[in-house]
Amino acid sequence: MGIIDLRSDTVTQPTPDMLSAMMYAKVGDDVFGEDPTINELEAMCASMFGMEAGLFCPSGTMTNQIAIKVHTQPGDEVICDRVSHIYQYEGGGIAFNSGCSVSLLQGDRGRLKAHHVKEAINADDIHKPSSKLVSLENTSNRGGGSCYDFEDIIQIKEVCLQNNMALHLDGARILNAIVAKNENPKQYGEVFDSISICLSKGLGTPVGSVLIGTIPFIKKAKRVRKVFGGGMRQAGYLAAAGIYALENNVERLSIDHKHAQTISKTLALKEFVGEILPVETNIIIAEIKGKFTPTTFQQAMREEGIALMLMSPTQIRMVLHLGIDEQMVDKIIKLINSL
Numbered sequence: 195m196g197i198i199d200l201r202s203d204t205v206t207q208p209t210p211d212m213l214s215a216m217m218y219a220k221v222g223d224d225v226f227g228e229d230p231t232i233n234e235l236e237a238m239c240a241s242m243f244g245m246e247a248g249l250f251c252p253s254g255t256m257t258n259q260i261a262i263k264v265h266t267q268p269g270d271e272v273i274c275d276r277v278s279h280i281y282q283y284e285g286g287g288i289a290f291n292s293g294c295s296v297s298l299l300q301g302d303r304g305r306l307k308a309h310h311v312k313e314a315i316n317a318d319d320i321h322k323p324s325s326k327l328v329s330l331e332n333t334s335n336r337g338g339g340s341c342y343d344f345e346d347i348i349q350i351k352e353v354c355l356q357n358n359m360a361l362h363l364d365g366a367r368i369l370n371a372i373v374a375k376n377e378n379p380k381q382y383g384e385v386f387d388s389i390s391i392c393l394s395k396g397l398g399t400p401v402g403s404v405l406i407g408t409i410p411f412i413k414k415a416k417r418v419r420k421v422f423g424g425g426m427r428q429a430g431y432l433a434a435a436g437i438y439a440l441e442n443n444v445e446r447l448s449i450d451h452k453h454a455q456t457i458s459k460t461l462a463l464k465e466f467v468g469e470i471l472p473v474e475t476n477i478i479i480a481e482i483k484g485k486f487t488p489t490t491f492q493q494a495m496r497e498e499g500i501a502l503m504l505m506s507p508t509q510i511r512m513v514l515h516l517g518i519d520e521q522m523v524d525k526i527i528k529l530i531n532s533l
């Protein structure tokens with residue numbers, strides 16, 4: 195057994211079957227709209243969520259940033275939770291790419307409620323940036339893989355409609371949420387104006403995200419993708435991995451969720467583990483205290499071949515994914531128990 199890598203679900207290696215699907219993909223120049231495999235993936239994502247059209251992009255950062263750019267004008271304001279990926283981990287892209295300010299709200303493990311959003315909307319006043327876009331993240335990465343209650347999303351949508359604001363979903367791990375909550379993707383398509391879906395996280399592809407929305411939205415998004423340098427050519431080889439993942443790797447996400455539960459229950463029994471954020475999907479965020487600091491715990495695990503990530507000065511993160519099987523989970527549990 196090599197290194198058991200729990201740092202992120204982005205570390206997955208393509209499986210032989212995925213590689214074979216990629217190898218035999220039919221491709222063309224996607225900037226001309228001529229890559230049949232990309233066209234198929236985009237249509238597949240759009241129809242899965244009941245939306246009109248899709249756009250294949252290199253990364254989730256790009257799909258989010260394109261969406262923000264299309265929904266706003268410079269001087270507008272984007273409303274999101276303070277731990278949102280779009281704010282914390284996209285290099286200041288909201289300011290850099292779209293010239294927008296951000297209203298950062300304190301939600302619960304990355305999740306907002308309608309009243310938070312309502313209170314953050316600026317009055318129609320020339321002194322204020324115009325509140326134009328609300329962006330939600332489901333699951334929330336920094337929230338420890340927390341999932342929204344769909345009712346909360348519906349109430350946020352109501353506030354958006356009343357205030358002429360668009361609603362975007364950073365759905366980097368939306369299929370984890372859908373599987374965990376036994377939801378239908380079409381619920382999301384009905385409520386959001388745009389959705390970013392990542393294929394390179396729990397779904398296990400080497401690269402790629404798809405942005406979905408209405409036909410006019412995707413038309414504008416395609417122009418912005420070109421400006422951002424994201425127009426790819428025979429990238430159908432990559433899209434084929436996405437099609438394979440959507441056909442084969444969605445239902446199995448529940449295995450990752452089960453593994454995360456098992457490991458977090460083991461952690462909970464150790465006196466050097468403090469608060470563990472409720473484990474709802476494939477992410478565990480745990481406080482480390484007492485005889486270990488997060489760094490010394492990370493080192494102790496690493497010496498035995500298990501890699502994890504430091505999340506804050508007091509917390510570590512472990513993420514389950516398709517590269518982690520039952521045998522590896524057993525090894526992780528044995529090691530935690532021995533510390």
Ligand SMILES: Cc1ncc(COP(=O)(O)O)c(C=O)c1O
Pocket residue numbers: 204252253254255256258279280331333334335364366367392394403
């Ligand atoms: C919630 C969330 N959104 C967006 C992204 C960005 O994806 P990418 O790394 O493909 O740019 C990530 C990456 O981990 C993420 O966790």
